Amino acid sequence: xxxxxxxxxxxxxxxxxxxxWLDAEMVNAVDPTREGKSMPQSPxxxxxxxxxxxxxxxSGDFDLGATWTYSDSFFxxxxxxxxxxxxxxxAARVAWAxxxxxxxxxxxxxxxxxxxxxxxxxxxxxxxxAPGRLLMLQAxxxx
Numbered sequence: 214x215x216x217x218x219x220x221x222x223x224x225x226x227x228x229x230x231x232x233x234w235l236d237a238e239m240v241n242a243v244d245p246t247r248e249g250k251s252m253p254q255s256p257x258x259x260x261x262x263x264x265x266x267x268x269x270x271x272s273g274d275f276d277l278g279a280t281w282t283y284s285d286s287f288f289x290x291x292x293x294x295x296x297x298x299x300x301x302x303x304a305a306r307v308a309w310a311x312x313x314x315x316x317x318x319x320x321x322x323x324x325x326x327x328x329x330x331x332x333x334x335x336x337x338x339x340x341x342x343a344p345g346r347l348l349m350l351q352a353x354x355x356x
Contacts, residue, residue, distance in 0.1 A: 214233065214234040214235075215231070215233045216231065216232045216233075217229070217230070217231045218231075225268050226264070226265070226266050227264070227265050228262070228264045229263050230261050230262040230263060231260055231261050232258075233258070233260065234257065235255055236257070237252035237255035238250060238251055238252065239291070246292075247291055247292065250288075250292070250293045251287065251293055253287075253289055253290055254287055256284045256285035256286065256299070257285045258283070258285040259282075259284045259285060261281065261282040262280070262281050263278065263279065263281075264278060264279055265277070266278070270309060272311050273309055273310050273311030273315070274309070274310060274311070275308070275309050276306065276307070276309075277305075277307055277308075278306045279304065280305075281301060281303050284299060284300055285299045286298050289329070289331065289333065290334075295332040295338070297328060297332070300326050300328040301324075301326065302321070302322045302324065302326050303322070303323045303324055304321045304323065305320045305323060306318070313355055314352070314354045314355065315352065315353050316351070316352045317351040317352075318349070318350055318351075319349040319351060320346070320347070320348050320349075321346070321349075322343070322345060322347060323346060324346075325345045327342070327343075327345070328343050329341065330342065330343040
């Protein structure tokens, strides 16, 4: 089940998001020990909620937005040995732009949530950690 929505609450404010419910387990597996186990990287529930506020400011537009994402726990492997616990992250963006140029401050994983992007076996158990808090400054020029 996958649902998406978007609401324009006013000319300046909109909200959108998604929700997914997934029942992914192995059936008729070639290896009978994997029968009924969860499929890799398949969280049962996941979703996001975003909002954006936009208003005219000076000779341009000011935008303020944020996104919250959630993932239920899941396994990285077919044997269901390497589990990633559930986690959520928050991202935000503050920007000002006009037709000529713009500047924005962005933040990703603002709560510095620790979770794994990948876990696998290569000679030993290896893990790749997802990036922690990330702050970015962005500018653009139209010509």
